[in-house]
Amino acid sequence: MQRGNARQRIFWDDRDRNRFIELLSESARRFDVAIFCFVLMGNHVHLVAQTHRPNLSRWMHWLTVAYTVFFSRRHRASGHLFQGRYKGFLVQEGDYLLGLGRYLHLNPVRGVSLGRGTPSERRKRLRAFRWSSYLGYAGLKKPYPFVEEEMVLGELGGARKDERVRYRRFVEEGLVREVENPFEAVRWQAVLGNETFVQKLRDRLKGLHRHRREIPSLRRIGRGVRTEEVLEKVAKKFRVQRERMQRKGERGLKARNVAMWMIWESGTKSLREIGELFGGLDYAAVAQRIRRTRLAHSARATSQLRKEMLNVET
Incomplete structure (x- = not known):
């Protein structure tokens, strides 16, 4: 998915949309990419694609830059049209x-x-x-x-x-x-598939840093941090009983929200599974708490938490 900068509209009319589709078609040929699905919304684009070479970043860069040049010239706009890097994850074939x-x-x-x-x-x-x-x-x-x-x-x-x-x-x-x-079922914020698919992916990615550059979220795979370990570390850091931290109906507890965030960062559980772990919370509520908790922490504080809870240097 690629969003507009500050969630601004990236398509003002049908001519814009048609031009993006033309560029999408051209980019598929130019970069040898198989396009399975696309949806153009007002301020974002969804694409489901398969690259036959390790060129996902180059493909998306070319597509967004080419469209930005067209959009800026046509509408006499300046500045960034798209919001940073695309958000991508790997999907298992089949269902x-x-x-x-x-x-x-x-x-x-x-x-x-x-x-x-x-x-x-x-x-x-x-x-x-x-x-x-x-x-x-x-x-x-x-x-x-x-x-x-x-x-x-x-x-x-x-x-x-x-x-x-x-x-x-x-x-x-x-x-x-x-x-x-x-x-809801995405793991490591990077993979949608069953346990067998995920394990095979972990095995294949060992030492293959090239793929982790293509989809940065893949860096979370293979860290080897267990959910139980994260829960124990958070409970100890915030001096709270683990049972209370996970109890249904517990609100306003910082440790609870940090634990959800760190488990999500570790990639060991999907949003739905995290909700079940914390008393049956809806996945949307889990996502909202994780987002708010992340925004409440500075980059330095986030880096320190990842180091303490996930054994990761960032």
């Missing part, structure tokens, strides 16, 4: 990739304002939204030639001639019932 695509394709009809209305009304708006790869997948318009749909459509099984109808039903099922948010 994980399929579920992520559905969740992202539903983005244009999700949220307080976008998610209003009946399922039928939201379906109508989803099918009218032109700025994603969904309509091509669903067979409602000609697919974008640079979007590689075969692998995703093949995950649903069945006859090839009906695959787009099956995909449309699969995605639009999310309009009538709540579908699982795949971001």
Whole structure:
């Protein structure tokens, strides 16, 4: 995902959106990148892609710079258009990739304002939204030639001639019932997949610093810090009983929030699992507490906590 700087709009009209899609297509050819899914929102972009070479950073840099040059010239704007580095993570193929695509394709009809209305009304708006790869997948318009749909459509099984109808039903099922948010299951803020996939990734990444530069969150993998160890260290530092720190309904306890933050940093638990560890908190509440706690600490204090709790020098 790539956001606009200070969450500002990065697309002002359809000409902007069309130009970004043109550049996305060109970048896929130029950098040998397979694009599986894209969604253009007002102030951010979601991309699901596979690089065949270790050039993820170069690809994203070229894409964002090329669009920024176009945007700045056209709108006579200055300064940064995008907010720093993109946020990326690795995704296991199969159900994980399929579920992520559905969740992202539903983005244009999700949220307080976008998610209003009946399922039928939201379906109508989803099918009218032109700025994603969904309509091509669903067979409602000609697919974008640079979007590689075969692998995703093949995950649903069945006859090839009906695959787009099956995909449309699969995605639009999310309009009538709540579908699982795949971001809840992300580990190390970098990996979406099952235990076997994660372990294989850990084994492959040992000593391969190149991949950790491509996705900085991968640096968390392999630290070897156990959740139990983090809990004990936080309880000791803040002189609080561990049982109290994890107890349901406990509020305003700094140690509790720091423990959630450090466990998330360690990568040993997903947001959902952290919530369960602390009395059944909702994953969104966990994410909010982690964010607030992180913002309340200076860079120096954060570095010291990581050193004490995670044995990491930053």
